[in-house]
Amino acid sequence: MPATKFICPDGNCVPIEDCLRGCPNCQRCMFLPTLRAVANSLDRQISEPTVTELIAGTRETFLKKTTDYAVDPASILYAIHGQAVHSINERHTQGEILSEERLKDDITSGQFDLFGKILDTDEGVLGDLKVTSSFKLMKALGIYKAKVDTGEVYKSGVKKGQHKFRSELRFDGVRDILDWAIQLNYYRLLLNRAGFKVNRMFIQAICRDSGLRIAAERGITKSVYVIPVYGISDLWLERYFRHKAKALRDAIQSNTLPPVCSFRERWGDRKCLGYCPARQNCPYAQALVNQKENDFDELKIPA
Ligand code: SF4
Structure with a gap:
């Protein structure tokens, strides 16, 4: 079931058809x-689970396929940018x-x-x-920030005597x-099976915030990077995708909510809190939101 509603800037939801009308x-x-382009990108009309759907958490894909959900059209604009880049290259x-x-x-x-x-x-x-x-x-290029001792110490204040780091x-x-x-490795597998020999794989990544100070602080100084992609064994790929496809199929057939997505799949909860399109229908995400609200209430100073 694709997304059926748009979330307006005032927070209200409107059926996509009504919005377009x-x-x-x-x-x-x-x-x-x-x-219209946003609505079109949400309705992909592909029956079998795709490579990207199987790489995502099984719970996320299950909820996106079986429940109605609403999306903020502004949050889809980056995906539309991506599609435009594809069309230009094509x-x-x-x-x-x-x-x-x-x-x-x-x-x-795929x-x-x-x-x-x-x-x-x-x-x-x-x-x-x-x-x-x-x-x-930054993560894809293996760039990270290290704390380096400057050799100086704080001369006053609560940190007096402690070393300074940068x-x-x-x-x-x-x-x-x-x-x-x-x-990419699964696309390689599919291409090889179709008779095309893939020798090397690369990602061309365009940085959408290049030129900003935040990007420079992360060591990203160019607007585009060509990143080599390593090979993964065909046996591992086949086992991984078969396992994920079976878990999704079983969940849909029995209409059973799959286990919570893995830590990696849910980006250490960041995805559940603000990015996963299925989060409105996911009990784990709702529990996280409630917990956050309670933590915030406890922080409030009583009148
Ligand atoms: S909200 Fe989190 S746990 Fe729930 S489906 Fe999305 S990624 Fe998975």
């Missing part, structure tokens, strides 16, 4: 074609590069972005296009691209 407020929160493949093909097997289906001579003379390069934040890029960027951390790597 005529905004209940005095003026639309964005142009009508943009709202229009410039000059007939010699494969693009945007949906491939299927008995587990899932649509790769670009395959062919996209970087050099190698015909077997698989490329994926991302529009992402400097925070995600933050320094380091560029030798572990590259956190697991979800991207799983996604």
Whole structure:
């Protein structure tokens, strides 16, 4: 079941069809074609679970497929940016590069972005296009902040006598691209099975907040990065996707809410609190919200 309602800026929900027919407020929160594009992007009409749906938490995908939910159209705009980047690239493949093909097997289906001579003379390069934040890029590039002792000490105040530290960027951390790597490797598997040999894989990531101070502070100084993606064994991929597809199928057939998404899938709860489209129907997310509200109430100073 795709999203059925939009959340207006005043917090009220309106059925998407009603919004597109005529905004209940005095003026639309964005142009009508943009709202139509947002609505269109939410209704993908793909019956089998896709690669990206299986990489997400099973509970999230189950709730998105079986319950009505509402989305803030503004929160979908980044996805629309991503689709625009895909369309622009697709229009410039000059007939010699494969693009945007949906491939299927008995587990899932996935649509790769670009395959062919996209970087050099190698015909077997698989490329994926991302529009992402400097925070995600920082992690993907293995950049982190280390605390370095300045050799000075505080001479007064509550920290008197303690060492002073400053933050320094380091560029030798572990590259956190697991979800991207799983996604791209499954496209590689699907392409190989269709008779196309993938030799190398890359992500071209456009930084959506490049140029801002926050991005520079994270060591992100360019607007675009080409990031190599490591290989994952076919056996591991097949087991992982079969397991996730079965868990989702069983949950849908028995109409049983799957266990809470893993720590990684729920971004250590950040996703549940503000980003997961299924959070309105997820008991775990609702419990987190209630807990946060209670913590906040306890902090309030009694009158
Ligand atoms: S709110 Fe959190 S636990 Fe619930 S479906 Fe979304 S990611 Fe999973």
